[in-house]
Amino acid sequence: MNKIYLSIIAALGVCLGFSSCNDYLDADRFFKDRITYEKVFQDKDYSEQWLADCYFHLTKYNQEIASKEHVKTMFASDDMYYADWGQNGAGSQYSKLKNGQYQEPEFNNYLYISWMDSYKGINKCTIFMNRIDQNEEMAPEEILDYKAQARFCRAYLYWSLLRKFGPCPLLGDEELDQTISYDEMAVPRRPYEECVEFIASEMALAAKDLPLRRDLRTIGRPTRGAALAVRAKAYLYAASPLVNGNNSAYAAQLVDHEGKRLLPAEYDDTRWAKAAAAARDVMDLNQYNLYVANRRISGGPDYPATIEPFDDGEFSKQNWPNGYADIDPFESYRSVFNGELNAYANPELIFTRGQNQFDGIENMVIHQLPRFTKGWNCHGTTQKQVDAYYMLDGADCPGKDKEIGRGDGSERLKGFVTQEDVKSGKYKPLAAGTSLQYANREPRFYASVAFNGSLWNFLSSTKQERRNQNIWYYRGLQDGRNNTVNWQITGIGIKKYVKPSDSQDEGGSISSKIPTDMRYADILLSYAEALNELSGSYQIPSWDGTKTHTVSRDIRELEKGIHPIRIRAGLPDYSDEAYGNKEEMRKLLKRERQIEFMCEGHRYYDLRRWLDAPVEESTPIYGCNTLMTKDQAELFHTPVAVTFLPTNFTEKTYFWPIPKEELKRNHRLVQNPGWDTYD
Numbered sequence: 001m002n003k004i005y006l007s008i009i010a011a012l013g014v015c016l017g018f019s020s021c022n023d024y025l026d027a028d029r030f031f032k033d034r035i036t037y038e039k040v041f042q043d044k045d046y047s048e049q050w051l052a053d054c055y056f057h058l059t060k061y062n063q064e065i066a067s068k069e070h071v072k073t074m075f076a077s078d079d080m081y082y083a084d085w086g087q088n089g090a091g092s093q094y095s096k097l098k099n100g101q102y103q104e105p106e107f108n109n110y111l112y113i114s115w116m117d118s119y120k121g122i123n124k125c126t127i128f129m130n131r132i133d134q135n136e137e138m139a140p141e142e143i144l145d146y147k148a149q150a151r152f153c154r155a156y157l158y159w160s161l162l163r164k165f166g167p168c169p170l171l172g173d174e175e176l177d178q179t180i181s182y183d184e185m186a187v188p189r190r191p192y193e194e195c196v197e198f199i200a201s202e203m204a205l206a207a208k209d210l211p212l213r214r215d216l217r218t219i220g221r222p223t224r225g226a227a228l229a230v231r232a233k234a235y236l237y238a239a240s241p242l243v244n245g246n247n248s249a250y251a252a253q254l255v256d257h258e259g260k261r262l263l264p265a266e267y268d269d270t271r272w273a274k275a276a277a278a279a280r281d282v283m284d285l286n287q288y289n290l291y292v293a294n295r296r297i298s299g300g301p302d303y304p305a306t307i308e309p310f311d312d313g314e315f316s317k318q319n320w321p322n323g324y325a326d327i328d329p330f331e332s333y334r335s336v337f338n339g340e341l342n343a344y345a346n347p348e349l350i351f352t353r354g355q356n357q358f359d360g361i362e363n364m365v366i367h368q369l370p371r372f373t374k375g376w377n378c379h380g381t382t383q384k385q386v387d388a389y390y391m392l393d394g395a396d397c398p399g400k401d402k403e404i405g406r407g408d409g410s411e412r413l414k415g416f417v418t419q420e421d422v423k424s425g426k427y428k429p430l431a432a433g434t435s436l437q438y439a440n441r442e443p444r445f446y447a448s449v450a451f452n453g454s455l456w457n458f459l460s461s462t463k464q465e466r467r468n469q470n471i472w473y474y475r476g477l478q479d480g481r482n483n484t485v486n487w488q489i490t491g492i493g494i495k496k497y498v499k500p501s502d503s504q505d506e507g508g509s510i511s512s513k514i515p516t517d518m519r520y521a522d523i524l525l526s527y528a529e530a531l532n533e534l535s536g537s538y539q540i541p542s543w544d545g546t547k548t549h550t551v552s553r554d555i556r557e558l559e560k561g562i563h564p565i566r567i568r569a570g571l572p573d574y575s576d577e578a579y580g581n582k583e584e585m586r587k588l589l590k591r592e593r594q595i596e597f598m599c600e601g602h603r604y605y606d607l608r609r610w611l612d613a614p615v616e617e618s619t620p621i622y623g624c625n626t627l628m629t630k631d632q633a634e635l636f637h638t639p640v641a642v643t644f645l646p647t648n649f650t651e652k653t654y655f656w657p658i659p660k661e662e663l664k665r666n667h668r669l670v671q672n673p674g675w676d677t678y679d
Helices: 021-025 037-042 044-056 093-098 105-134 140-165 192-209 224-239 249-253 270-283 329-334 361-368 383-388 402-406 419-424 443-448 520-533 555-568 582-596 602-609 630-636 660-665
Strands: 349-351 538-541 548-551
Touching: 037 044, 037 105, 044 105, 044 140, 093 105, 105 140, 105 660, 140 192, 140 224, 192 224, 224 270, 224 349, 224 520, 270 520, 270 538, 270 548, 329 443, 329 555, 349 520, 383 402, 383 582, 520 555, 520 582, 555 582, 582 602
Parallel strands: none
Antiparallel strands: 538 548
16 A cells, blocks of 8 residues: 555545545546655655645535535525525425435535545545654654644544434544455444544544644644534534434434444433533633624724613623623624634634635625625525514514414514614614614624615725615615515525625625634533533543533523623523523523524524424525515515425435435445435
């Protein structure tokens, strides 16, 4: 194997039954210069290029946050949609995605490359880990760090496979011998728990040699916290109902090539304890905090003065981190996503793949921007998501989910903001003519939702008169309903990720965005969720065995996960009754995740691991009545079912289908329940 010639840039890949061995080993097709393994790993520059190629496999179809070309799951749930690429009929891509037709030709690359690239990357990481010790140009501590980075990448790729495809083959630490037959190489799927424990143990090993912090130059590389955060997420998923003793027909059908179950048959409370302890490991590093912006006394339309949060007599009287008296909740949340912060300046960023990803957030923002600024105006959100946001005082909005069949009997607010209201500052930040349904909402709402009449800044436009515009989605207006695909089908757009300077108009530009692949808010809410589910008290060793965590459903500990999120959002605390009721708290935490992580790719997986997808994703999508003109404003804001956006849940979409090509080449692979196998 030492004499096999390799391409440094392509690093060949792996033929674990994923493609023709000859295709991968024929490096002459791509490069003239060929060198041996020995040369690669004795040379520091070549070794660094190899490691960079390991990171490459975390991008493309393995990204977490990007536009629809590379991250379909961001748009396959109930918090956002896309209207281009065909909005009508069963033939549209969005319709097929929502109807669970993942094996259609237009999704083949998404499935196949995600699977294939993951295993190619896994093998490249293994080769690096096994051979980097021979590099004499690198210091021993540098080798330890680089090897830990490769171990992190390998475990992360397994985590990505597990979340998408479910239980998967584990290859171990042996390099694949590309000279053996496919039958000898065939590797079966391993049980879900075994996959999780492997990921957890690998991330713990990586954490030992990864630094606590990176400098500005290496900010995109993993730290100890990043490894422990992925470990915590893997344990959280393993504790969730989908894979924790779920004895549905689906779970019983998920078996390996010998007919053995791949999901556990019995519920185990200790899985939640492991998840809580793993989250606590990250918290105990004392390296992360939620980002907060200082309270702003004055400002303009782009960076407005702080809107006074609700006076709850508790959080409102204290400064951060015990209260919100001295922070601006709106700017605190908005800046995390829109490019206002670089990665090094964001204290809650645990891991990012960095800027300039394939089809990245910048492209998604172009899809969100209005036609007024030459954006594509076709990525929007739903009435259900709008209703999820709280009022400023922490109450539900009037008429919440009424049309969706979940209302409490209250009516949606009628009427609109007047010019007198604007002059008096009664309904900041709303313009005259805006529906009162959007008044007095929590700050995260205004940072995330482009409601009818919301203000867009477009500051990079070279024409002053093109800046700071209220955009309306009434029929007949530039950004309203039309005969193209460039309109918001629900009449509700998305502001998240949009910076005040972003514009496509007259010399405008889109600022660079840092993907928040893993952030501290997720760890905090994961900790609270895991604690809330516990029925007993458990002693769980820390990741490195230096101490033992005692975990139970302790309200003071629950608050450690919940309070920072609520305070940063400018919202009062939950009631004592809610803290004392496990079922009520479960609902509140699910809602908190829906709001906090809107358009970050969590919702798709959360609904499945909770077993909530059959209801939530089968509920019709509601939005504004976009047939109405400005003269019919009240009717426009009366929610209706949006038939252009079909919604459905099929049980087979708990996990993606394993690509048919892989099933043909690996006779030990078994397809996930409900999906077609090869002919």
